[in-house]
Amino acid sequence: MNGFDSGIHARRRALFMEQLGAAAAVIPAAALATHHADCEWPFRQESDFFYLTGFDEPDAVALLLPHRPEGERYVLFVQPKDPAAEVWTGFRWGTEGAVERYGADLAHPLDQLSEKLPEYLAGAEAIAFRVGRHTSVESMVLSAWGRQLDTYARTGTAALGLVAPTPILHRLRLRKEPHELERLREACRISSEAHELARSITRPGMNEAEVQAAMEAHFRSNGARGPAYGSIVAGGDNACVLHYTANTAPLQDGDLLLIDAGCSLEDYYNGDITRTFPVNGRFTAEQRELYSVVLEAQEAAVAVVAPGGTAEAVHDTALRILVEGLVDLGLLIGDVNGIIERGDYRHLYMHRTGHWLGLDVHDVGAYRLGEQPAPLEPGMVLTVEPGLYVSDRLSVPEGQPEIDDRWKGIGIRIEDDVAVTETGHEVLTAGALKSVAAMER
Structure with missing residues (x-):
């Protein structure tokens, strides 16, 4: 991308997390969309995700976690490097690029999201997620939240509810x-x-x-x-x-x-x-x-x-x-x-x-x-x-x-x-x- 500056997105994430308080945000990227048969439309990133990350690949998820310690507050789940896949669909930054170029504190392959999401969301007072748009990620978010509720009697902690990240993000973007x-x-x-x-x-x-x-x-x-x-x-x-x-x-x-x-x-x-x-x-x-x-x-x-x-x-x-x-x-x-x-x-x-x-x-x-x-x-x-x-x-x-x-x-x-x-x-x-x-x- 012309003139990419990771610092711009880092400042936006800091402002966003400051306003999130103790909520944990789950922000998915766009997925590829089928045009016809096995042909896809040219990729267009989801704007809220791009605003916060600058990352321009499909099928990624950003976690913004102000309740976590420094060094664990910005986590990216991305498609891993895969030379065989890249021959067909082009270059991927992978987990190393997500950290080195895009400033993630931690990065994991996307297929680990379901496993790792409950741990990252633990301790948040609420979960900020836009429901109704990303069904596969939504099911993981609801599952992780449900597990917190199931164990509340023993742990005494659980997110109080789902909140929309968009009012905060859209005020910033305006x-x-x-x-x-x-x-x-x-x-x-x-x-x-x-x-x-x-x-x-x-x-x-x-x-x-x-x-x-x-x-x-x-x-x-x-x-x-x-x-x-x-x-x-x-x-x-x-x-x-x-x-x-x-x-x-x-x-x-x-x-x-x-x-x-x-x-x-x-x-x-x-x-x-x-x-x-x-x-x-x-x-x-x-x-x-x-x-x-x-x-x-x-x-x-x-x-x-x-x-x-x-x-x-x-x-x-x-x-x-x-x-x-x-x-x-x-x-x-x-x-x-x-x-x-x-x-x-x-x-x-x-x-x-x-x-x-x-x-x-x-x-x-x-x-x-x-x-x-x-x-x-x-x-x-x-x-x-x-x-x-x-x-x-x-x-x-x-x-x-x-x-x-x-x-x-x-x-x-x-x-x-x-x-x-x-x-x-x-x-x-x-x-x-x-x-x-x-x-x-």
């Missing part, structure tokens, strides 16, 4: 460290370049797949692992399908092309950008008017990203400008506040305005704390992505005008990745242009 912000800047730089490339090569008669291929080749040739998610390259009315990924249609003269695509780095930090532009280089009057509304909403929403603000305020800012613009264009009628309260805009704008970004594209972290929206803090990174989608797919709410054919088939979304700073915000994806003038040629 605020990005300086190292993480640098990695996100790199992912956004490569992703921005790919969007600029796409706009420069797009012409009527090309296929959506050609544009996708050019962008993803740029990702790989610049050191990224590949696309962070299924790239959306949607010409014309396809852009009104929010998660369109077929990417097989020809690009028509006079249509818009919506591209929602970003790269994932070797250490899983992601870019997530959407740009929309005319295939032939010139907006029609209707396209320009709708694009200008979305752009105004997006820029205003980005402007309110700052410490003490909220993701909810970002959405509300964008939504009001979108609705005002749609009323001005006659696509909605009535009082703006009433339209928003009733949701009469949802046939034209049906999603929220953004999400957290980090190791996961839709990254972890709470948007609300009880009844209140969570305040933005320096180090948080979110997307800002309002859009408008004009089609016949959803019925027009009662009292709103039917849509004239000249508007139909126009789908527009503009998305940037924005980091909260001490004094405001930083647009990480500024290298991907978005002005009306920049979208034309």
Whole structure:
């Protein structure tokens, strides 16, 4: 992995264990997933496991044991070195590498987990484990806990219960460290370049797949692992399908092309950008008017990203400008506040305005704390992505005008990745242009 630093993960483990108290955490890695027959999908590590360990192999388990003595608090169970297996599936670090490179206090072959787990969990006041996702490990955790309960009458000690490690981990992951912000800047730089490339090569008669291929080749040739998610390259009315990924249609003269695509780095930090532009280089009057509304909403929403603000305020800012613009264009009628309260805009704008970004594209972290929206803090990174989608797919709410054919088939979304700073915000994806003038040629 590029720039691997075991100290980064060691600091994270220390913070995590400090908040665990006397609980013992069991954090499994991802397993390989079958694509078809005996072929597997490319491996993607489980993000919580990677955040704490940096270890990028399947079928491993990390134990974080603050109740144990120094030198026994970080234990990795991994696939052992096996030259015969490595001929088929590639290099393994094994138990020695788990200690020497990845900083484990102790490491064991994975097939010893069932035997050794009860001993490592003994003395913990609780067991931190995410139930429902890793069935084979879960059965071992429950068995070890059950043995403690069975012997409680004789020993007087047992873990009091299972607790979820994710609230602690996800609070830590929500605020990005300086190292993480640098990695996100790199992912956004490569992703921005790919969007600029796409706009420069797009012409009527090309296929959506050609544009996708050019962008993803740029990702790989610049050191990224590949696309962070299924790239959306949607010409014309396809852009009104929010998660369109077929990417097989020809690009028509006079249509818009919506591209929602970003790269994932070797250490899983992601870019997530959407740009929309005319295939032939010139907006029609209707396209320009709708694009200008979305752009105004997006820029205003980005402007309110700052410490003490909220993701909810970002959405509300964008939504009001979108609705005002749609009323001005006659696509909605009535009082703006009433339209928003009733949701009469949802046939034209049906999603929220953004999400957290980090190791996961839709990254972890709470948007609300009880009844209140969570305040933005320096180090948080979110997307800002309002859009408008004009089609016949959803019925027009009662009292709103039917849509004239000249508007139909126009789908527009503009998305940037924005980091909260001490004094405001930083647009990480500024290298991907978005002005009306920049979208034309």
